Amino acid sequence: MLCKGFRPNEHVYNVLIDGYLKKNMFEDGLKLYEEMRDRGISESILSYNSMMVGMCLHGKVDKACSLFIEIRKKGIHPNLVTYNSLIEVFIKVGKTEEDMDMFHELVKSDLQPSTSSYTLLMKALCDGGKVSNAVEL
Structure with missing residues (x-):
């Protein structure tokens, strides 16, 4: 992209990052x-x-949790997509305590x-x- 003179913005980067992942x-x-x-493009809650x-x-759940802490330190507020995405992924990887913790934080x-x-949940x-427990929830 850069070799053709195209300078991607945050949205383009996020689409590509998401595609790779x-x-x-x-x-x-x-x-x-x-x-x-x-390149000085600030991260947003989307990225x-x-x-x-x-x-x-x-399998890098601990790094994801560290990143979650980092965004809040930077003053970026998690949104509903953040919480639901992490809850869903924690469930998929069998992290039952983490999914409930994330829900309680939400x-x-x-x-x-x-x-x-x-x-x-x-x-x-x-x-x-x-x-x-599901009925109680």
Whole structure:
């Protein structure tokens, strides 16, 4: 892109990063993310969401959690997509404590949990044999 004189903006970078991560090309996505930062393009919740989900899907849950802490230190507020994405990924990788922690953090935030927020957790609880907990939720 750069060799043709095209200067990608944050949106273009995020689309490409997300594409790499969805194609299981984590290292390429990470390089592009670092390039975006090196070029002085500020991260937004969109780019952080992509990176956190990508990290989780590639077994780097601890790094994703560190990134989640970093965004809040920078004053960037997680949105409903952030919470739901992390809850969903934690469920997929079997991190049941983390998915519930993330849900409780969502409830404490100024955001309103969505139907999807509840559905993800209720399904995970039912799949884990905790139907009474799902009903209670």
